[in-house]
Amino acid sequence: MRVTAFLLSLGFGALAAVAAFTTSSLILLTDYLNHPYLFGVLACLLLAFALHRTLRPRWARVTAVVLLMLPVCALTGLGALALAFGGNVDVTFVDGPDPLRVQVRTSMAGLGPDTLVRLDLRSEAGLFTRQWPLACFNDDVVDDAYDSLTWTGPRSLDIRVNDGRVFSVRLDPLTGEPLSTPSAGYC
Structure with a gap:
């Protein structure tokens, strides 16, 4: 379970990077797979889960989860701003x-x-x-x-x-x- 969560977090992190830094004229990619904030949040949550299940000392688990929740909050805030000011009418x-x-x-x-x-x-x-x-x-x-x-x-x-x-x-x-x-x- 830990390895699966870690690999999934790497996969979502890679999707976030691809979505953020590539441009394409294909609608399939731009409309449906261009969600870097969502993929970034999923990557951080899965990595926090994997580290929480892997690390033994309680202080290390809590520290890892808290440090990974900071980018989750930042990405969620940026995503909310992008939706608020970038939505199509x-x-x-x-x-x-x-x-x-x-x-x-x-x-x-x-x-x-x-x-x-x-x-x-x-x-x-x-x-x-x-x-x-x-x-x-x-x-x-x-x-x-x-x-x-x-x-x-x-x-x-x-x-x-x-x-x-x-x-x-x-x-x-x-x-x-x-x-x-x-x-x-x-x-």
Whole structure:
């Protein structure tokens, strides 16, 4: 049991490191396995359990558990802050030519009342669905706020902001990845 808990804690620690330090365009990895705070907390809890069962002197067990609870509390606090200030308010989709579609995520920009709109391009393919950043708009300046998105062809689209400016984006003909990522305001 002790060895299993220790090995599991190493595994969750490795998952936390991978989730925190790697980027991928695969939705399977970014949406479902990108939870470094959760994996870090699980790693610390399992390591505390393994050390509690392994160490003989009572003072050593208590010290090990207390020292491992400090990162658990820190990771839980950081995770709560990330959820409080990084949560998406609204998610919609704009369908394009198969298999492409644009995900429109609207959220609060930091602590202020500004709205941040992130556009992500998805290439739907089941478990191998990929996603790339397409554009980002902040309505800190009202003229820079996102207004609409229009597909102009199978590999091109136009993004309009409030003041009438249009950002044209071309997509890679092979992968569908955007060749440019426009933004207005601080993103």
